[in-house]
Amino acid sequence: MGAAGFPRLGGLSAEYMKKQLTDFASGERANPIMQPIAAALSAEEAHAVSTMLADKPWPAVERVGRAAAALGVGEILALRGAWERNIPECVACHGPGGVGVGEAFPPLAGQSTQYIAAQLNAWRQGARNNDPNDLMGHIARKLTDAEVGAVAQYFAGLAEKGAGQ
Numbered sequence: 211m212g213a214a215g216f217p218r219l220g221g222l223s224a225e226y227m228k229k230q231l232t233d234f235a236s237g238e239r240a241n242p243i244m245q246p247i248a249a250a251l252s253a254e255e256a257h258a259v260s261t262m263l264a265d266k267p268w269p270a271v272e273r274v275g276r277a278a279a280a281l282g283v284g285e286i287l288a289l290r291g292a293w294e295r296n297i298p299e300c301v302a303c304h305g306p307g308g309v310g311v312g313e314a315f316p317p318l319a320g321q322s323t324q325y326i327a328a329q330l331n332a333w334r335q336g337a338r339n340n341d342p343n344d345l346m347g348h349i350a351r352k353l354t355d356a357e358v359g360a361v362a363q364y365f366a367g368l369a370e371k372g373a374g375q
């Protein structure tokens with residue numbers, strides 16, 4: 211239910227989902243809705259539900275990489291970063307088109323503008339502190355409100371385009 215800020219789970223890596231459940235339960239990722247749910251799950255249940263959801267398909271995404279032309283605030287951050295402020299391009303870790311890489315780097319395209327922006331703001335506000343080595347926190351804290359909105363819209367838009375292919 212992306213427009214309401216709830217993320218897509220089907221097709222997410224099972225290991226990533228299990229890590230998030232652990233982080234919600236410990237409070238490293240603070241969220242009033244998810245914290246009690248995650249805390250109530252046993253390890254077996256967290257494993258079973260993550261494995262079941264990971265089996266679902268993720269939507270088609272246009273895999274735009276670093277070599278593509280970049281126009282506008284969101285696309286420039288996504289494909290070029292802002293190295294003068296030590297912000298690497300998002301696709302360096304999240305993969306071309308933000309499709310996600312392995313178990314540690316989640317997909318961005320396929321999530322809603324609202325969810326992506328809410329996560330960046332959670333890092334900016336200190337509500338989400340579960341990323342290894344502050345990889346995301348140090349990036350999010352350097353972004354302006356306008357940049358958060360633009361880059362969130364950019365990645366959400368890639369899955370919408372991919373869906374039509």
Ligand code: HEC
Binds near residue numbers: 287316349
């Ligand atoms: C240096 C590597 C790196 C770069 C560059 C990077 N990220 Fe991330 N990002 C991560 C990692 C690692 C996580 C997962 C953190 C965790 O374990 O919860 C993540 C998670 C996220 C999430 C949360 C997704 C979810 O479903 O939980 C969002 C949103 C996000 N990144 C947006 C961005 C944006 C936008 C950019 C570019 C401005 C960016 N990231 C650049 C490493 C990176």
